[in-house]
Amino acid sequence: MSAIETIAAPRKIPDRLDTPLKGAVLSWEALLIAVAVTIFVINSLASPYFLNAWSLSDLTFNFTEKGLIALAMALLIISGEIDLSVAAIIALASTLMGMALQADAGTPMLVAIGIGTGLLCGAFNGLLVTGLGLPSIVVTIGTMSLFRGIAFIILGDQAFKGYPASFAFFGQGYVWWVVSFELTLFLIAALVYWFLLHRTSFGRRVFAIGNNPVAAQFSGVRVARVKFILFCLTGLMAGVASVLITSRLGSTRPSIAQGYELEVITMVVLGGVSILGGAGSIAGVVLAAIIMGMVTFGFGLLNVPGIVMSIFIGLLLILVIALPILWRRLFGRRPA
């Protein structure tokens, strides 16, 4: 498959979404919608507290912060790279915001420092990967230790508290009735990333690179530059998430957002983005974020410990990917 063909049909996920049912249209997004509706119904039946506006509003806090990072991560993974350092970026950005707080920085300054730190960390990852041609999975395992390590060096086992009241709005405020600022931001970001990936030439280049970086390079795509921009975007979104989390918790600890990177990547993969690059959609990632939020919240209402939910999320991830393959093996046409 050449890059040109893929650009013509960027939404087609090869080898996975060929419809197993003859004539039936089964897409990844349809599958996710079915899963989402099922979980929603189960939650509604299982708990009397699930179906009301405030409860559903609380639910969104479970996925907005990770979802924001997942949007940028989706583009990065489609381009064939990965960033495991996002949770560490959150910790470092939060720590630097805490330091600025000790120096009596105002809310605008705090936000600028949080987002700026994210952007710089992303640029650092991008430089190492594209500038030196290193494998991103190893580089970001390294920077993950480095970024969080710096947060630990600065903070030790301390915590920064006492953020100003105006700073609390980002993680705790509501724009209208039950619609939180975090949810609004997530929805706007989802639209922006959908437009970027599916409606611009930049998005086409991301798909082209993921399908065949060599062909893309020879077709005039500046592969290194696009990848560098994607690393910066992922870092930027981690910075934004850091502002939201720090604001919601009202404190900074170096162990903040532990394990988030794996949850974000799970979200992206569950959303139908191929970990091998070259295929995926923003709609799928948004659905996956909502599904993971609902699972977490629903189990929480039933007093199921978080660790047990992770079994369900893990199984969901493997099943959603394995079932279409199994289905095709069992009922698909045998290759001649």
Add this chain to the structure above:
Amino acid sequence: MSALLKYREMFLVAAIALLIAAITLRFPAFARPGNLAAVFNDTSILMILALGQMAVILTRSIDLSMASNLALTGMIVALTNANFPGIPIPLIILEAMAIGAVLGAFNGVLVWKLGIPAIVVTLGTLTIFRGATFVVAGGTWVNADRMSPAFIALQRGVFLGMPVLSWFAIVAIITFYLVMTRTPVGRSIYAAGVNPSAAVYAGIDVGRAKFIAFCISGMVAGLCGYLWVSRYVIAATEVANGYELNIIAACVIGGVSIAGGIGSVGGAVLGALFLGIISNALPVINISPFWQMAISGTAILAAVILNARGERKQGRIILKKAEAA
């Protein structure tokens, strides 16, 4: 290829020697043989785990579920011991290796038979095994009061002047060396990573090689499950949380290439020792342990940058010319 590996291992040996020399300047007692043996013993579990991870990485896969496998298997054997203290410890060790291998085989089957990328499979099983650890124990933990004395004592026993835990590591290193360099299994694991297409034409089943590698990594994770809970005398849901990345870091520092096919038993062991020396040295030279993460992160990046030069593919070079033109 072998020349490249030799160069990497020599480089690591030199780096470790320099590290020990630098520590000795601040704290002369660190280089005493007794202390170095203690560092080796302390790093035993990481070394064994790094060897299992290396087998998987050689086949162009990655196993993120090792630490969760360790926690789950450790919990099961600790519960077995708590409920049936009469079962002899060698049987417990066999049980640990068998359970670990079965969990690894689950990863392997998904990778081999369904062709799902290893990173996705093991990302899923990482959370599944960790959750299962909580479930099998009903949310509780097993501590010293519920473990039999023999269960705890075995790996602390001394044999020929070395703790039994160190002997586990030594036996694992020798076994891995023989399997990886002297058997068809080892050769197929290397071949699957160096050039999968060529391996297929040479009659090697690449999927099967990956499956075997996952069984191996599962088996050593299971064994380390027993070693871990008996060493730290606690089996809990949080055991070895986040440790999967330390294992991969040891491999990367040891020169095991994430692109597959490049790596050696000596390298993986040295990589683990490098991390072990750092974590053991920081307290004695009065550096806050909070520095450890940043130091290992820097070491990983340095290793990747240094090792990347030997791994450049031909296509990359052509591309560089195209960029320059």
